[in-house]
Amino acid sequence: MRYGDKDVLTGVDFVIHPGEVVCLLGPNGAGKTTTIEILEGFRERSAGDVRVLGQDPRRVSEAWRARTGVVLQSWRDHPRWTPRTLLDQIGGYYAPYSTPDRTRPIPTDELLDVVGLTELAEQKISTFSGGQRRRLDVAMGIVGRPELLFLDEPTAGFDPQARREFHHVVHRLADLERTTVLLTTHDLDEAEKLADRVLILAGGRIVADDTAEQLALRAAVDVEVKWSRDGERFVHATQDATAFLRRLLDEHGDAVVDLEVRRASLEDAYLELVQRHEAGQSDEAARVFTEVL
């Protein structure tokens, strides 16, 4: 993908399988939104081959639209409508594409309940808070019971409770409706909770593609070991936690209490990777990440 004479996406190769929840991570400006918009068929690409649900998103049919759902970063549309009339209206377009094993649209009452907007069903959308508005956006994205759902920073501005409820919604979609989900987020904890697989985009390339767990394991970050002995607190960082613990216990035995071993998290892995990239070592970073294991 190219803007003017600057290539912004140069090495974006990945496959998402039906029913997978995949999270696209990356620093601001890495090209996450551009990537997702190309897949949604909202943006022309300058080169490359893309297939989404068997079609090139550049020339998609309305039947393809009926099988996908989109939740974008910023909607402010339909301020004068109420959630009920709007979901009835938007959902109506999916009705001709209903099949016995995938009835479309999701009935409005059921959908309002799923996103927790039942009590606000008759209120003007312009009066909604940011989080309520976002839940309505999600409802409109899934009203057609999509087989593939695109979520661009879906939980930005959510409070922790709304975030947890949203995670339930995504799990529900993936488990019960067999929906394939591609989401972008800045919340690494969210990626760890939701995603079957994580893609990290940096400098226009996919520099990592694996489960959150594997990525964390690969991060060349020390393991942190904490313990107390004789009322004193100790912290030690080590590459080899097992060997260190054996020595520690051999030496002090029962005197070691409150033992805590913290492995590298996805966040550690992510930050390390992005830092390396920003230090101009993206090629190296990508190589290390693909070759370490």
Next chain:
Amino acid sequence: MTVQPVPSSPVLHAVRLGLRRGWTEFVQSLRSSQDQWFYLFTAFLAVGYLYLRRDTPVEGTDLMLPSVALPSILGGLLAFGLVIGPAYSLAMEKEDGTLLRAKAVPHGLVGYFAGQLVLHSSSIVPQMVAVLVPSFLLFDDLMADPSGWFTVVWVLVLGLLATLPIGMMIGAVVPNAQKVGMWGMLPVMVLAGISGIFYPIQALWGWVQVIAQIFPMYWLGLGMRSAFMPDSAATVEIGDSWRTLETVLALGAWAVVGALVAPALLRRMARRQSGSQVAAAREAATQWVK
């Protein structure tokens, strides 16, 4: 995953949803104090002007000013509303994501544009009621012959077909809603000044008359005058005639041009819509100093 069979006509289904959408938005508009204020304010200005000059005789006729100016102003107001209304809605809905939402839904754009047509066509009803009701209560000799209402209807329909696509085209090409003032409001105001709405067009230079007669606003005003005023008053017009055939041809030509060009421009606009464009518009709207 298998290809799903599509029942009879999803397009027709979308048109029906679009009609309902337009009606819903029309009802919302009637209930919105913002829109009520617009209708009442324009009507107040128009009727106020007529009231102040209710005893001014019109040269060459035995009529008072309101009998001549009301149909002209009505034509001008309709042209204004039917150009600026859709231009603003499209420009704003490009920015707030409404159009993109329609694009993300199967045949959503069909429904969106059907809704726009219904919304803006029906908006002429409150506009007319707000001007006509007080006028008929305050002034005499407004409608020379009841058969004139028939003329009002066909002039309205043709005027609608001629002006609504212009508004949609402006809305499709303006870069943002703040530019509608420059690209839409300004030219329409200038046209209102030269189209024989507030004073006879013959008072202007010949070349200005020619320009005015290219655009539909003049013909909407003329058609309305022919509907409301007695045939004997045609002497105040160019060529001492209501020029009914020319009115039909001029408005019809704009309707044809609109029907041919507007869909292409709207398709181009829809193709260019993307989420980052909506996000950028949001940024730009909050950034006043550039």
